Amino acid sequence: MSDDSQAATPSSNATAPAAAPPAMVDPKLLELLVCPLTKTTLRYDREANELVSEKARLAFPIRDGIPIMLVDEARQLDDASA
Secondary structure, three states: OOOOHHHHOOOOOOOOOOOOOOOOOOHHHHHHOEOOOOOOEOEEEOOOOEEEEOOOOEEEEEEOOEEOOOHHHOEEOOHHHO
């Protein structure tokens, strides 16, 4: 009787998939979205894959093509990021 338990486990040589390039955010969606804190328009930062509220000094992440518009999830901008 052979031990098949090792065949069912993923290989230890497997590497995590490379991060896919950020997907383009629909321009029409950008027109509709506003900062939940200040209600001002957002700027799309393609390199960081974030929506930036200059007034609130917050950057909202985009995960799997979905903007996460929660203040608790946003990154605080420092002066160098502006």
